[in-house]
Amino acid sequence: MDEMQKTILDYVKREYLEEDQEITPDTPLISSGIVDSFSMVSLKRFLEKKYNLVIPDDRATPQAFDTVNKICELVRSIQEGR
Amino acid sequence: MARIFGIGIDAIETARIAKLINHRKQSFSLRVFTENEIAYCESKKNKAQHYAARFAAKEALMKALGTGKQLGLSWREIEINHDELGRPGIKLSGRALEIAQEKGIKTIHLSLTHLKELALAVVVLEAVKD
Numbered sequence: 001m002d003e004m005q006k007t008i009l010d011y012v013k014r015e016y017l018e019e020d021q022e023i024t025p026d027t028p029l030i031s032s033g034i035v036d037s038f039s040m041v042s043l044k045r046f047l048e049k050k051y052n053l054v055i056p057d058d059r060a061t062p063q064a065f066d067t068v069n070k071i072c073e074l075v076r077s078i079q080e081g082r
Numbered sequence: 083m084a085r086i087f088g089i090g091i092d093a094i095e096t097a098r099i100a101k102l103i104n105h106r107k108q109s110f111s112l113r114v115f116t117e118n119e120i121a122y123c124e125s126k127k128n129k130a131q132h133y134a135a136r137f138a139a140k141e142a143l144m145k146a147l148g149t150g151k152q153l154g155l156s157w158r159e160i161e162i163n164h165d166e167l168g169r170p171g172i173k174l175s176g177r178a179l180e181i182a183q184e185k186g187i188k189t190i191h192l193s194l195t196h197l198k199e200l201a202l203a204v205v206v207l208e209a210v211k212d
Contacts, residue, residue: 037141038094038098038099038137038141041102041110041113041114041157042102042110044113045110045113056154057154057155057156057157058154058155058177059154060154061154
């Protein structure tokens with residue numbers, strides 16, 4: 001697991017999971033109900049602050065946020081200007 | 083003639099909203115609520131309930147449109163307002179307005195309710211009958 005995966009995974013676990021819940025970078029977050037649309041707002045804010053970037057609203061979709069790996073891909077694509 | 087295009091409902095715990103507006107006030111509020119909504123809610127004694135009701139209304143609207151957050155609509159494109167009698171309404175802008183127009187939405191009906199613990203909103207969309 002790379003640093004970004006670990007950072008985002010730790011945040012999701014800390015903010016949205018019960019103590020005995022475990023997730024992996026491929027665990028569905030939105031589609032499973034772990035992260036709802038309200039939680040996506042705070043998650044988006046965390047990512048923007050942590051990685052010093054702006055995630056456009058039209059890219060902040062449930063699909064893009066559904067797993068830690070997909071979130072990492074979104075963050076990297078914005079960092080790389082894709 | 084009109085037809086019912088869609089219906090949406092959403093509920094949210096007031097405490098979740100209170101936590102964000104109290105601890106990270108500006109950055110959260112400005113992302114989700116318009117200046118008009120903020121001004122209205124901040125004027126209220128139980129402002130967290132009003133913020134929560136407005137958040138629920140935005141969610142309910144997106145559900146009624148049938149898009150959810152799939153199209154990445156901006157929260158601020160869905161503004162909750164009220165008329166002189168206090169009846170709540172929704173004003174759309176930007177991409178949210180475009181989508182509503184594409185779908186032939188003519189009237190948006192909104193009802194809100196909020197308690198200390200929970201806020202709830204229901205939206206019914208009327209479209210032109212085909």
